[in-house]
Amino acid sequence: MISNVGRKPHVVFENRFAKAKKIESIIELEKKIKSEHKLLEVGTGSGGIAFYFASHYQQEVFAVDISDNRQFMDGYNFQLVSDTKLPYADNFFDIVISNHVIEHVGEKQQQQEHLDEINRVLKPGGILYLAVPNRWMLIEPHYQLIFLSWLPKKIRSYYLKKIRNIAFYDCEPLEKNELENLFSMSELTYKNYCIEALHIFVRDEKSYKGLYVIFKWLPLGILKKIVGLIPTLIYLAKK
Template identity: 55%
Template sequence: MTGRNAKARKIEALLGLAAAAHPVRLLEVGTGSGGIAHHFGTHPGRRFEVDAVDVNDSRQIHDGYRFTQVSDIQLPFPDGQFDVVISNHVIEHVGDRAAQRGHLAELRRVLKPDGLGYLAVPNRWQPVEPHYGLAFLSWLPVAWRTPYLRWRRRGDDYDCRPLSVRELEPLLAEAGFDFVQQHGRALRTTFELERPGA
């Protein structure tokens, strides 16, 4: 879980959550192993009230947060419930462009008007696709991706739809988000947290 802990600490740093003085309502969408939700739910320095959702229950850590299994992009929470919403490498898995729009709209709906969101997504134009480790996989037209995956014997179905920056930014604006790209800062923070002795 060391990697998940470093990721959670990076999210905390990028969002400036160390300065949060009051209990923070936090939602992690697509919690996976549960490491990020656990980090915030058991934070030693401040109080986070954490909910986590996922379509599959593949958690390895269960304590420190409430978990709800969902069946699709709809979130089972009232409008404006959370101070912080985290979607870490989820949007590329939710489906087609309409589902991606719906995912962002749901994040915005449950976030307080002055809340903070964290959205991480692999760039479609990365030379090596991060889920399957194949060069140029996500560069291909959608219809060619699964055949390439099968030809390279890495899987049966390419179920990811990574976005380019030019594709993502209009979707964020359409959902009503004000946003700042933090690629450089995220890389620096990752290096600082993961370097030996950190």
């Protein structure tokens, strides 16, 4: 994934096709994916998501990362990058995927640059899929520590050092309002898709069929009240 100095990539190798299918389902709620679309995955990691879209839609698919950790290399164009800058022309892509990347690019300035660059390379009407861990998740997913991201920034690394003997907490998870402010600063219109994603997750996972029935019949007003506590924030944004 994209990162800056002092931050390491957190590459996920498992279940990339399953993740790609969930991303596909969310994007399809807003815009039909077509073979003639150009798609970019920022922070491709193992390459599984880029490979999935290239092989299922015969699209022109591109991917970037700060290091090459790919297990899936065929069917798409890959470039190494050194920061948040994207090596593409303005208004080039129909779809951009930023899946658990923005928390790794750096502080707020770099996170804003990440969205500004995506906005620049998106075509008018193009769609960004963005997912990021919610700061208020109970268990921090990168280091599996309870309440790690809840703590003030100045003591997160201290906690990580004491428990995991890792000197620096190199992630910047966001809360809902912080992310929406970044979208607004980048002049991207956005919509929260956490509830839809939750429905898709519990629908598709066999072990969660009971939860699917519950979520299917819960009033929308109740679901909206828990959006800010869902572990992963998921948005579609448009140029």
